[in-house]
Amino acid sequence: MSNRKKTTIQDIANYANVSVGTIDRVIHNRGKVSPLKKKKIEEAIKLLDFNPNLLARTLALGKQFRVCSLFPEAKNSGNYWNLPKKGIEQVANTYRDFGIVLDSHEYSLFDESSFVAHAQVIADKNPDGVILAPLFEKESKVFVEILEEKNIPYIFIDAKIPDKKPLSYIGPDSKRSGFIAGKLLHSLLREKDDILIVNMAKGVKNSAHIGIVEEGFRDFFESQDDNVDWNINSLTIPSTEEVDVIKELTKYYIKNTVVKGVFVTNSRAHLISEFHKTHELDIKLVGFDLVEKNITEMKSGGIDFLISQSPVFQGTRAVQSLFDYFVYKKPPAEIQFVPLDIIIKENIDFYLNSQ
C-alpha cells in the first residue's frame, strides 16, 4: 500500500479517460465539465486516493505570501520578545521555498506613536497576513480594523483585544495562568501568610489581561476549602523602571512587614527578587517568563517558580497557522492556548536548551 507511488493527476486522467486539463477543472471547481465526466473523475479521485502534490502545486503557482509581524522591539538578547520572534523566523525560514516571506516590524513599548507608524507601513504594504502582539490596546484596535477592511487576516500573539476576532489568538489563558500561580505560591506558604500581588504596567497597555491574571490568582485561594482567610493585597506600580519599583516596594514593605509571598503578574519578577536580596528578605516569589534576568534570579534562589508561556512556540504556531491557511486553505482554531510550563531551578535548563 505505502509501497505504491502516489497517484498523480495523470493517473486520474487515465482512469477517467480524459485529459489532465479536465481533471484540473474539477479539482479547482472551474466548471466547464460535463456532469457525467465530473462524476467519474470525482469517483476516481476518491478511489485512487488522489492528493495533489503540494510541492508541485506550490512550484507551479509561484505565489508569494508576505507575512508582516509587529512586535515590541527586543534590543538586548535577554529580552522576552526575542523568543516568539525566534519561533517566527525559524518556521518562516523552513517554509521559505513555499513562498513565505517574512517582514518583521518592531515598535517601542514606550512609544505608542512608533506602533502607529509601523502599523501604517504594514497596512500600506497589503501583506497576505499579519502577526501582531497587541500590547497597545487602543492603537491595535484601530490597526486591525484597517486590516479587516482590507480583508487581511491577522493573528494575535501573547495578548488579545476584547471584541476583536483575529484569525487566531495564540497565547496563554490569562485566568488559568493566574490560577496556577496561586497554586504554586500556595504550596510554598503556611496558613495566614500575607500575600502580595505586584502589577507593573506602563500606561494603559494590556490592562485587561493583568486584571484577569489577578482574578485567576485570587480564584485559586478562594477555591481552597482550607478555612483560611488569606490576606491578599495588590500593589500596582505604573512603571517598570527600577527606581520607581524600588520606591513603591519600599513604601509598601515598610507598612506591611509580614508579607511572605509575592506574585508578579508580568516578566519583571527579577526586580522584586533583587530587592529582596538587597534587603535580606526571605519572601517566596512567583513570576512569569524565562527572561534572562529571571533565569539568573531563579538560579540564585531568589525566584521560586516561573511560569513560562511557551514563547517560542507562540511564534512557531503563528507562522504555522498562516502557512496552513495560505497553502492548505485550512483555517486555524480561533483560540490556541499555549502550554504553561512550570519552571523551577531544577528543570530550567531544559527549557533554556529547547528554546
Add this chain to the structure above:
Amino acid sequence: MSNRKKTTIQDIANYANVSVGTIDRVIHNRGKVSPLKKKKIEEAIKLLDFNPNLLARTLALGKQFRVCSLFPEAKNSGNYWNLPKKGIEQVANTYRDFGIVLDSHEYSLFDESSFVAHAQVIADKNPDGVILAPLFEKESKVFVEILEEKNIPYIFIDAKIPDKKPLSYIGPDSKRSGFIAGKLLHSLLREKDDILIVNMAKGVKNSAHIGIVEEGFRDFFESQDDNVDWNINSLTIPSTEEVDVIKELTKYYIKNTVVKGVFVTNSRAHLISEFHKTHELDIKLVGFDLVEKNITEMKSGGIDFLISQSPVFQGTRAVQSLFDYFVYKKPPAEIQFVPLDIIIKENIDFYLNSQ
C-alpha cells in the same frame, strides 16, 4: 531585498556564462568541470546567494525515504505509546510529499519474541531510517547492530542503550527526571516523613533507566542541606499486573505504616492511587506520564504531580530529525533531551489539548 525573486540555477548559469548542466555538476560535486569555471560558478553562487529550491529538488529526485518505527503496541486509546506515535504520524504526514513513507511496527511489551520478529522484518526491508523505542535492551542491541552493519541510521526514542550510538537519542534525561520528582515530592512533605519509591518492571526491560531515575531522586534529597535524614525505601515489583501490585503494596504498607509520600518511576502511578483511595490513605503521590488513568487519578486528587516527558514531541522530533538528515543532509544532535513538564490538576487540561 526580500522583494527579489529567489536566484535559480539559470541565474547562476547566466552569470558564469555556462549552461545549467555545469552548475549542476559543481553543486553536486560531480567533477568534470574545468577549475576556472568551477571557481567562477562558486563565486556566483555566493554572490547571488543561491540556494537550491527544495521543492523543485525533491520533485526532481522523486526519492522515497522509508522510515520504519518499532514501538510497544498501544491497543487502547489511553496507552502512552499512542502519543509518540501520534507525533510521528503527524510529521510523517506533513512530509508525505517529500517522499517520507512511514512504516509502523509494534511489539508486545510482554513478549520479547514479537520484538525480535518485527525487528527482523524491518531489517529485511532495508529502510532508510529506523525509529526505535528500545525497551528490550538485549534484543534491541542485537537489532541495532544489524542496522549498523547495513548502514541504516536509527534513532532511539524514550530510552537508550549503553554503548550504542544512534543517530540521535530523543528522550528524557533520566537522572534529572528523578531529581525533579524528588523536588516535587519534597515540596509536599514535612521533615522526616517516610518516602517510598515504587519500581514496577516486567523482566529485564529498561532496568538501567529505572536505576538512574531512582538515583536522581535520591540525589535531590541528599542535595538538601536541611539536616534531615530522609527515610527513603524502594520497592521493586516485578510485574505491572494490578493483582501483583496490590499484593506487594499491601505487604509493604502493613509493615511500614508511616509512609507519607510515594514516587512511582514509571507511568503506573494510577495503580498506587487507586490503592490509596481504596484504603483511604492520605499519601502524596508523584509519577510519570499523562496516560488516561493517571489523568483520571490526578483530576480526582489521588496523584499530586505528574512529570510528562513530552511524548508527542519525542515523536515529532524523531521524524523531523530524520527528515532533516535525509533532505537537508543535516545530522541531528546526538542527544536531544526533551522538556520535562510538571503537571498538576490545575494545568493538566492544557497538556491534554495540545497533545
Add this chain to the structure above:
DNA sequence: TATACATTTGTGTGCCCACACATTTTAATG
C-alpha cells in the same frame, strides 16, 4: 595531419501541477 581518445560542456526530458490557449464537440438558430 588524421585518428583515437579523454575531458569538458550543453541539451533534453521528466518530476507534478496550474493555467492559458487551441481544438473539438454539442446545441441552437435561421
Add this chain to the structure above:
DNA sequence: CATTAAAATGTGTGGGCACACAAATGTATA
C-alpha cells in the same frame, strides 16, 4: 443542413532542479 455560438475537452508551457545523454572541445599518438 449550413452557420454560429457555446460548452466541453485537449495541448503546451513554465515553475526549478536532477540526470542521462549528446555534442563540442582538448590532448596525445602514430
